[in-house]
Amino acid sequence: MSWTEERIATLAKMWEGGSTASQIAEELGGVSRNAVIGKAHRLGLKSRPSPVKSGDKAKGKPKEAAKKASPPKEKAPAPKAAKPAEPAAPKPAAPVRQEPAQAPAVKPAAAAPAEDGAEAAPAPKSPRVVSVGPGGFLRQGPGDQQPPIPPAPPRRLVPAKPSPEISDKTSLLDLNDRVCRWPMGHPGEPDFHFCGEKVNPGFPYCVEHCGRAYQAQLPRGARRPPPPLPFGGPRVR
């Protein structure tokens, strides 16, 4: 299993969100807790309450010696990841037909058919170059910091369904540059899928999820610890 953009993004998000390495590893699947930690450090992520701190302890020497000097003891083959290999390949499952219901009711998103530059947001005279989402979400470039973002309006848009058009769940294979890659549910679970909504042009997520993915960095004091994680947060069992 390789560290793809998505997997790295998930790792970083969960790591910063406070999830433990074990949880992250489980979520990603196919990797061990150590792999997650190793990757996190390689990425430059770190800190977080770690049980170990004192750096003046004898470490490398004993280990090094032990390793090089063939240990007389045969170490048991750690069962390690005894998982069914790849849960990360969620098959579309049964084409559970979603009842059409009131499908053609509302078209939530601004439905920007404009695939690229063509700005769909009817921003008449906005001084800033921003697009406006349904919930009043102001689009910002990732590097376009603007702290005084008003209180995130309690987004209470339509139900939760990504899009009426996409009655079928968006599977991993359905992902492309035009649909929102926000994970819904947990990988490996039968109904795991992706948002699938049309992306906010220039971003990997739809307008709504951009609001979740890119949050203004609040002052240290005013930060809220339990940030809304994607995929609904760490799995609870």
Next chain:
DNA sequence: CCCTGATTCGC
């Protein structure tokens, strides 16, 4: 014991 993250080092 279990958990946690940190570190080293062979690959």
Next chain:
DNA sequence: GCGAATCAGG
């Protein structure tokens, strides 16, 4: 770059 092995604190 990756991650198993290992360490060390809780």
